[in-house]
Amino acid sequence: MMSATPAVTPPSAIETEQALLGAILINPEALDRARDHVVAAAFYNDAHRQIFQVMCDRRDAGDAIDWKLLKAVLGDVDLGSGVSLGSYLAKLVSEAITVVGAPGYARMIAEAARMRTVLDTALAAVARMTDGSVHDPAGYATHMIEALDEVASSRLAEHARRVTLGHSVTSVLARVDQVRQGHAPRGVPYGLPKLDGYTLGMRPSQFIVLAGRPGMGKTTVALHIALTAARRSGAVGFFSLEMGAEELSERVLAATAYDPREPELITYRAIAEARGLSPDAMSRLQEAERACAGIPLWIEPQAALTLAQIAARARQMRMRAERQGIPLAAIIIDHIGLIRPSKRYQGNRVQEMTEISSGLKGLAKELGIPIVGLSQLNREVEKRQDKRPQLADLRESGSIEQDADVVLGLYRDAYYLEHKADRTDVEEDRLARCLNELEIEILKQRSGPTSRITCFCDVACNVLAEAAR
Template sequence: MNAPGLPHTPPNAVGAEQALLGAALHNAEALDRARDHVRTEDFYDDVHRQLFEAMCRRRDEGEVIDWRLLTAILGEVDLGGVKTSTYLAKLAAEAITVVGAPGYARLIAEAARMRRVLETAQAAVARMTDGSISDPAEYATHMIATLDEVASAGLAEHARRISVGDGAYAVLVRVDDTRKGRAPRGVPYGLPKLDADTLGMRPSQFVVLAGRPGMGKTTVALHVALNAARRSGAVGFFSLEMGADELSERVLAAVAYDPRAVSPLTYRSIAEARGLSDTDLQRLVDAQDDVAKLPLWIEPQVGLTLGQIAARARQMRLRAERRGFPLVAIIIDHIGLIRPSKRYAGNRVQEMTEISSGLKGLAKELGIPVLGLSQLNREAEKRQDKRPQLADLRESGSIEQDADVVLGLYREAYYLDRQPDLSDEEQDRLARCQNELEIEILKQRSGPTNRITCFCDIACNVLAEAAR
């Protein structure tokens, strides 16, 4: 029984299905062009679905496609008052040209996606009215995941294959633009040496920022986010650990930082809101005015699934485009807090494989870099040299494999501060490295590995390249 206001006939493109199948009967090249855009299950009519599947199978086997052979395969049956052979002959007589095949294929696929949306909505109405939903939040998550598949299928139209010639030409255009100063190499990290070694965060890259607790992952991530929002476009920051207030305190501390100030304006002092001078308050007001102009959007909700992150990232992209600038990066703090699907419940390695491959897929789909923060396991603590290694990544098999770039963070001062009975030499070293942070390129698919030393004031959430 149809819900009130809903159509009795689901969205379909039966006419496009007939035209496309007729074109394939005339010229198998129409089938090749259509398969880039439509799948067998996208066809609304059962007979058309069988015909398309049979055509694809014969094409893959190198066999001829014509209406007589298809009649033999399907059998001479009654198709609603018309015999199979008569129906196929009619399709062939009313066929479109090969050139029109992709357009008709897209119409069929779009109608199929509309049916999926309608089915999801009808199922939700049915379950809500019969009282079978016990947890609205859980069912909403399921609906988001289902609708996200529809959205992904639609956006995939923009990522079709290209010839190597077209790809090479695009590279040459980019090289020429870069040499003439017309195009950036990638979204900059905001650290000149790191940007030179990596060419910035490049489109479709999955970048992992890894470190043990206390190494400054959020400090680095916010530095990257602020820099990218100032210089390149909109940035989405998914904070799965900190609330919006806590993250905003860190942002204000970073923007209000003044190395000449008598007393530092830390994010802790901002949170406590005590002992702040009139000068400090003015610095905070100026910092707020500055960040208010930046397209840096924070999503502070905990327990987001990969599908929810993807859906909100797409919303951010549309929001940015409406405002006249691009969405240039997504940052996730941190990967380990993404709520996995129930597909691999209890198997953490498989859950992380699904998440890391999904983040790489999101980067490719949106055509922007995705920066994910990741905790290292405790193996580093057992070594004398506690600098991070690729093997220290939690569930490293999947993250290490999917990441295009892995950056490891290390602060020697963190360990010296916690070491009892420091020797004179160790105390001297602590004084020298108190505000040092090492960023090591542990992996880069198309560039060097290297170690960069930065100035880092963790309390003020400030990062800068160390003076040489």
């Protein structure tokens, strides 16, 4: 038999709440520091919650904050045991020790409130799962994740809090000094020196779009970026909404085992087929396996994730990376057209994509990391003689172009030549010369130049490198 839901005393910080309110009554400026960390709803005691809310309202209105004013606004009500509000406020003032600890008090109150949210969610889950009826575990787990997501993300948005201009420019100059001395990287590297030079790498809070028609090598480029970032800068989350984890890993193995000096090139298709691999190829793949073992590249292979689910899992990755003592360097999504939209704009694809692109930009700012989203170009490209991508080719919504900080367009001339019937001798010669070429064009860069870079790309082996000129 299942036992009834146990009675549990909710976590609280009553004495800390008293200390914070007393500190504010002594010096109202303590309220400004406290409000960066706590809101009225986080107070456990009803009277404390009302007092703090009135303090905030008075401060916003430009009025003074003292216990006599609060008494006049709230009324000198009886708080129980013969204690009036007026005498209680006077007691808070007399027992207050310091205003310096106000931010610390506020954080402790907020932590207690978040613990109560965790407890309430857990108790509600126990009550629902033991009421004798049958429930969908996946659906209820999703409900719990959403309920706890705010708690899980509460520690992740410190960088996004309001700061003064003076503090911000001081931080910028400190970072500039570190970079000049070689103590800090400019940004998370793409792994292509010219592209890193033009863009300064993938910078914090950037939403980067990698765009191209099918067959242009979007996944090849995305995996190259992911592997480079994971090796040099920290953990990388790869949301593969199109391919399974094994299919993606076959590509990683092919890229890691690649050696142009070897007579046998190992393609990811050969890895999938398996039977034709030679003993030497197997030895190289085993060596590649060992090389991949320590790379913090985390693959999320579930299809049709919503933006909310991607955000929740990205936050979990951030916390996992912190526990391992490494930063979360980047998130890559393959591809944004496969993100399942919410029901808010159901049937209006333009509005759905607007919601997704703005949400990804917001997530990049919240986590303070670059987010790379792969995007398909529309079919209008195929009608032009020059099929190189343009910003106007971004599929389904102009908001992707608007929200993105950087848009990189991919183009492989060889793809179109390979699929052309009755090639001329000139085209055959051109195909031979561009067979392993991929162009990456910076179509948009909010804080830098546009340019075109030619790379070596062996799509079959999932290999990308800057072309030697």
